Amino acid sequence: MAPWAIWLVVAGVLAIAEVLTLTFVLGMLAGGAVAAAVIAALSGPAVLQGIGFVVVSGGLLVTVMPMARRHRHLPPLLRTGSAALVGSRGTAITQIDRHSGLVRLGGENWTARPYDDDVVIPAGAEVDVYAIDGATAVIHPANPS
Numbered sequence: 001m002a003p004w005a006i007w008l009v010v011a012g013v014l015a016i017a018e019v020l021t022l023t024f025v026l027g028m029l030a031g032g033a034v035a036a037a038v039i040a041a042l043s044g045p046a047v048l049q050g051i052g053f054v055v056v057s058g059g060l061l062v063t064v065m066p067m068a069r070r071h072r073h074l075p076p077l078l079r080t081g082s083a084a085l086v087g088s089r090g091t092a093i094t095q096i097d098r099h100s101g102l103v104r105l106g107g108e109n110w111t112a113r114p115y116d117d118d119v120v121i122p123a124g125a126e127v128d129v130y131a132i133d134g135a136t137a138v139i140h141p142a143n144p145s
Contacts, residue, residue: 002040003040003046003049004037004038004040004041005037006040007033007034007036007037007040007049007053008033008034008037010030010033011030011031011033011034011037012030014026014027014029014030014033015027015030018030024064024065024068025061025065028057028060028061028064028065029057031056031057031060032052032053032054032055032056032057032058032060033053033057034056035052035053035055035056036049036050036052036053036056038052039052082132083132084106085105085106085110085129085132085137086129086130086131086132087128087129088105088106088128088129089126089127089128089129089142090103090104090105090106090110090126090127090128090129090137090139091103091104091124091125091126091127092112092121092122092123092124092125092126092127092139093109093123094123095120095121095122095123096112096113096114096120096121096127096139097113097114097119097120097121098113098114098117098118099113100113101113101114101121103127103137103139105129105137110135110136110137111135111136111137112127112136112137112138112139113136113137113138113139114138114139114140115130115131115138115139115140116140119140119141121139121141125141125142126141126142126143127139127140127141127142128140128141128142
């Protein structure tokens with residue numbers, strides 16, 4: 001078997017192993033094996049193939065791995081607008097039932113309705129926001145009795 005074909009088989013095995021393990025390291029080594037296959041296809045000597053494998057694999061590991069680590073440790077996306085209110089706590093301004101009600105959330109007054117249509121929340125009660133439905137906060141009592 002030709003040396004370039006051997007390097008391609010090695011690259012394929014490393015790529016398959018990468019897909020199964022998801023470590024990113026084996027993928028970088030597969031890239032180095034592809035570089036060695038190109039050198040072998042251009043009739044480069046075995047020593048040059050080995051150097052090409054080490055240099056390309058090392059270069060990929062040094063450049064790509066830090067970027068992958070930074071990307072993996074990014075904070076979660078920030079929720080903004082009305083989506084940021086979901087899970088927050090507010091205070092019922094008026095009695096809240098399935099037909100009407102007002103709640104104070106983040107310094108603003110919102111129309112509100114209870115998550116459970118049978119629940120009536122008295123004015124002044126602490127509430128948790130379950131969802132935002134258009135311009136209406138869907139809430140439930142923070143301390144149900």
